[in-house]
Amino acid sequence: MAANPIRQKLLADIEQAGGWEQVFERVASGESQTAIAASMGVSQGFFSRVMHLDAERVRAFREAKRLWAITLVERTGDLVNNVKENRDSIAKVSEVAAHNRWEAGKWDRELFGEDKGDVNVNVTNIAALHVDALRHRIVEASPPLAAPPSHAPVPGAILGAVPTESPVPDAPAAVERHGVDGDADAGTLWCHDCRRNDCRHAKHEYARQAQAYAEHQPTGPRLLRGLV
Incomplete structure (x- = not known):
């Protein structure tokens, strides 16, 4: 066959260059096919x-690729650790x-591949996390964007306001009142429970105040105004 002389020449060139072992050394160093x-x-x-x-050559080739995967991961770690802290460099290193x-997972799935049922913590995971951490540090260190100017009129009260050290406290909540208060003589009795001035509570308070007045003022007539 026409291909046989070419194949024979290739095999001869490989032997002259150090044999298949030398070829696989080149593969393990990262040189492509x-x-x-x-x-x-x-x-x-x-x-x-x-x-x-x-078949033996295929096995040796795959072993060389597995060794290259380890070297590749180590080089990636060095690349990530030495990346400049700017957006362009981080984006490039991330890619x-x-x-x-x-590539490392392709040639050594057991060590660097992603297992769907488990989370593998390996050098490539750490490298990715490190890149993300650097990206966040760049974002946090960047100055905040200035707010767009507002064309809405500013109220005069805000312009003339003087900052205080503490906010004005809220007004106390209204206390709900109960019972009857007021003056029977002035006709101002009011029952807060019934919200009326002619209920039995108001009448009772009217009688109480009248009795108290009679006890302390025994002389002279007194006209009580209020309930009729």
Whole structure:
């Protein structure tokens, strides 16, 4: 087949460059298949097909990618810890951290993937939280936006008001009154319970005041005005 000479040349070039172990070292260092294939003079697709002809090579490739996932997470942590505290830098780092988290989870789901039934606290989670914390610090440190000018007229009372140290206390609540009060002689008796001046309570108070007056003023006639 026409592809066999190309495949044989690729295998020979790999052996000359240090063998598949060297290829997987490059993978573990973060070099992509596309870049490795280009260095060998073939396409990424052809390189991948040749690698997948051997199950052991596929296993070694995946192990190299898992090692790269760990390195990627460590690099992301360094990137987040050293980000400048401004909106543009934080936004960019946040996007990079999200992509790195996705890539790390793709190659090592057990360590970095998201389990729907559990919450994994790993370096990528911490990196995302750190980015969020920095974003909040930027927002809190930013000066507040000035309120838009109001065109509504300002009442004169507000313009001339003098600030006081404490607000004026509220007026005490009205106390509900009971019983009968007033003067029988002046005809001002009033029953607060019945809200009338001719109820039995008012009449009783009229009689009481008349008796009290008679006891303290035994001489001279007195005309009591009030109830008839």
